[in-house]
Amino acid sequence: MIELNFEKMGGLVPAVVQDFETGEVLMLAFMNKEAWDATQKTGKATYYSRTRNKLWVKGESSGHVQEVREIWVDCDDDTVVLKVKQIGGAACHTGYRSCFYRKVKNGRLETIGKKVFDPKEVYKNG
Numbered sequence: 213m214i215e216l217n218f219e220k221m222g223g224l225v226p227a228v229v230q231d232f233e234t235g236e237v238l239m240l241a242f243m244n245k246e247a248w249d250a251t252q253k254t255g256k257a258t259y260y261s262r263t264r265n266k267l268w269v270k271g272e273s274s275g276h277v278q279e280v281r282e283i284w285v286d287c288d289d290d291t292v293v294l295k296v297k298q299i300g301g302a303a304c305h306t307g308y309r310s311c312f313y314r315k316v317k318n319g320r321l322e323t324i325g326k327k328v329f330d331p332k333e334v335y336k337n338g
Contacts, residue, residue, distance in 0.1 A: 214252075215289070216245075216289050216290065218245055221290070223244050224242040224244055225243050225290050225291055225292060226241075226242060227241045227243050228240055229257065229294045229296055229303065230293060230295050231296065232296055232297055238278075238312075239311040239312075241259040242262060243258070243259055243260055243292065246260070250267065256269055256277055256278065257270040257278035274305070274329075276302050279299065280294055300329070301328045301329075302329055306331055307327040308327055309325060309328050
């Protein structure tokens, strides 16, 4: 079993999530040991929500699941990169394909991405 170093960040490791085919960065999340183990066991990206203080499988409420194709671990065993197939076309809860849909231009945030879904429709039960 692969052992990550969860000690540096109080039991968490950052997980950079990329599209398996394009390399586009979709999101950044955190994993605790339980999320790490679940991801390896199921093949579905599972994270630890710092806001809700609980485990969550990406897409459990939206249906926009991330199927893990590859996992890369950094040299210090304290950060991972998940290369995923993004089901449903969007990783961001705001409806964009990537959580990184804005860029800084002339000291302001400019929205570059296009919405894939309407969050009010997808999360109407949550």
